Amino acid sequence: MTIQEKLSSFDAAQPRMHVFHEGMFAKLYNESAFLFTEHVRRYKVNVTDCKRGRYYSLGFPFFALGEVFGENSEWIQTEISEDYRIYGAPALGFDAQEYDAWCREAERAAAEADARKAARTPKAANAAPQAEVRSGKEGGDTPAILPQTCTPDSMRAILADVLRFRLESASPLECMLFLQSVQKRCYGALPESSGI
Incomplete structure (x- = not known):
């Protein structure tokens, strides 16, 4: 799947987390990453700019997928393919305003991290x-x-x-x-x- 296909996989009417197997990592993008940080675990969010816009992602070792989602037995897993899984729960909801605030916070945190890194690294x-x-x-x-x-x-x-x-x-x-x-x-x- 291309990054654009991954970014467009989310449906706000049926909010579920789309997890992609990339190399050694399980990755979630945009709205799926938001739901993950709100309902599963708070992981560091990466902010990436590409020619078609900005996107947000997080990742963790793929072998830990069962452990991460196994903590809460209410998650329903649908395996689309070996490299693509969807996790959902009946009570899982999506709020666009909360998502926008989450995006702004991720951008602020990324900008602060970049500023700290630039201050530590001599030119x-x-x-x-x-x-x-x-x-x-x-x-x-x-x-x-x-x-x-x-x-x-x-x-x-x-x-x-x-x-x-x-x-x-x-x-x-x-x-x-x-x-x-x-x-x-x-x-x-x-x-x-x-x-x-």
Whole structure:
């Protein structure tokens, strides 16, 4: 299913939670996410902008689906397919005004989180003074941007760590953390290897 199909699956006349199996996660979108946070558990809501508008989602490990909905025996599950389930209850209701307030609160919380993250993360441009360094090859002097504190030995050490890093056996998170440590070392923030 496309994201647009998932977003349009909710029917306010028959409010039910539409749960989609995506990778290792169970995901709920927009109105389904609202009902989930109001009637099941309060999870963090993600706010995402796409070319057709903004949508709200939440997710949790798919293997916990039975535990999450098993706490309340009134949930009626309808399995549409292996990757799509609907949960409902006779007393489940949907209020459009509450949903609008919930959307505004999710946007406010996301904006605050973005502001905190931006305040914690130093800008790369302010991390270290930059200088232009020439490659030194005859007839092939090409400018490159390197920190003024960069030495050939530190660049060799970084290159050696990059060559030793086993990409094929690393998880995506380990790859991201390794790249982040290399970037910090290039700007002189980390004096030694991260050990990954």
